[in-house]
Amino acid sequence: MTPPEGGGGGGRDTPKMAAQHPPPPLPSRPSSREPQRPVPASPRRSDKMAPVPVPLKDMKLLDVKLGQLPTWLAMRDFTPGGIGGALRRGYERYYNKYINVKKGGLGGISMVLAGYIVISYMWSYSHLKHDRRRKYH
Amino acid sequence: LLGIPLILLSLLFPALLFPSPGNRWVNSRLSTIQLWLLHLITKQLMIPLNKNGHKWALMLTSLMVMLLTINLLGLLPYTFTPTTQLSMNMALAFPLWLATLLTGLRNKPSASLAHLLPEGTPTPLIPALILIETTSLLIRPLALGVRLTANLTAGHLLIQLISTASVALAPILPAVSILTMAILLLLTILEVAVAMIQAYVFVLLLSLYLQENI
Numbered sequence: 001m002t003p004p005e006g007g008g009g010g011g012r013d014t015p016k017m018a019a020q021h022p023p024p025p026l027p028s029r030p031s032s033r034e035p036q037r038p039v040p041a042s043p044r045r046s047d048k049m050a051p052v053p054v055p056l057k058d059m060k061l062l063d064v065k066l067g068q069l070p071t072w073l074a075m076r077d078f079t080p081g082g083i084g085g086a087l088r089r090g091y092e093r094y095y096n097k098y099i100n101v102k103k104g105g106l107g108g109i110s111m112v113l114a115g116y117i118v119i120s121y122m123w124s125y126s127h128l129k130h131d132r133r134r135k136y137h
Numbered sequence: 138l139l140g141i142p143l144i145l146l147s148l149l150f151p152a153l154l155f156p157s158p159g160n161r162w163v164n165s166r167l168s169t170i171q172l173w174l175l176h177l178i179t180k181q182l183m184i185p186l187n188k189n190g191h192k193w194a195l196m197l198t199s200l201m202v203m204l205l206t207i208n209l210l211g212l213l214p215y216t217f218t219p220t221t222q223l224s225m226n227m228a229l230a231f232p233l234w235l236a237t238l239l240t241g242l243r244n245k246p247s248a249s250l251a252h253l254l255p256e257g258t259p260t261p262l263i264p265a266l267i268l269i270e271t272t273s274l275l276i277r278p279l280a281l282g283v284r285l286t287a288n289l290t291a292g293h294l295l296i297q298l299i300s301t302a303s304v305a306l307a308p309i310l311p312a313v314s315i316l317t318m319a320i321l322l323l324l325t326i327l328e329v330a331v332a333m334i335q336a337y338v339f340v341l342l343l344s345l346y347l348q349e350n351i
Contacts, residue, residue, distance in 0.1 A: 095156060100165045109154070109167065113213065116150055121215040123143050128215075137301050 147217040151206040175202065182344055189244075190344075190351045197340055200229070204336035208289060212328055221293060223286045230281035233343055238274075241350025249350050277346065281339060288335050292328045299324060 064072045076082070098108035121128070131137060158168040179198050183191055204220065211218025219225050241249030253270040254263065303317035 099156065099167050100159070102163065102165070104166045112153065113210075116210070117213055117215055119146065120143065120213075120217065123146060124215065124217075137297075 143217040144219050144222070147207070147210070148219055151203065151210065154206065155202070178202070182340065185348055186344065187351065190347055193344075193347060193351075196233075197344055200233075200343075201336055201340040204285075204339060205333060208332035208336055209329070211289065211293070212325070212332060218289060218293065220285055221290045223282060226282040226285045227278070230285075230339075231278040234278040234281060234346060237343065237346040237350050240347075244351070252349050277342075281342060285335050285339055288331055292324075292331050295324055296321070296328060 059072065061072075077085070098104060098111070155171055156168065158164045158172060163169075164172070175198065178201050179194060182197050182201070183194055186193070207218060207220050210216055211220070238249075241252075253267050253274070255266070255270075258266055299317060299321050303314045303321060306314040306317060
């Protein structure tokens, strides 16, 4: 007898397994798609499969091999629309992760302000470096 | 950096801090706080104004929020405060004051001219008082701009001087340095208050000039 499933692996079960075991009760913890205990092999697409072939220019940066990096960089979209799209995507990623949440905290906006301070320092560095050894400021 | 002045970044950056609230029942905390603040400001500004004055709501509210943000951001280290530049404050004050004046002169000319003479003045004093009131009217844009500039510049200057003094004194007389740092703490609190108050005063006076004229 295979041990019963914990949590909500129900959607991925084959019909035979669903008939053998009663459907699991309402999960007491957040359901995850992966089963909590090893189950007999069933044809599901887990992370053991070979990566799906994707054209080079659409691959994410973390999937690009080191040797392909210059080619990947050359094939990116550097038109104004492309750069605008990249900025928009980066902004949305940050915004949706840190700010647009129900209980966002002080950290989301503090990171933006800290970045602003750093960029202001870098922007005015050529002016500030003269203050280092000056006797009277 | 690259020949672009820092004022460009410091003018564009506040736009990043105010995301437009999405289409939800309950927004993020940041959006909720900003909407509450905006509601408070708009209510306070629009209560004394009549129906025509409500057309100025967007202008005055956005001015208030912009000045508030720019002043407060200028208190962070290494940032640039655009409102310390007299040119920018005059560019804000002069056209807005002129707009209130011209609105009054255009829509209610006799009433806006009548503001030059307060009620119940004794008759011999009338010519002198009209001259005085005209001068005070014409000096308003100058006063608006210079007030904002001077307050912010003076505050920044005091902070710079006192912090330099306390850093220079620290190896010599640590006790005096600690005293100076206490002064610096109080000054910083004052600066935060001044930053907010100055924005408020600017917009308040503008709305006052508007009430008389609209």
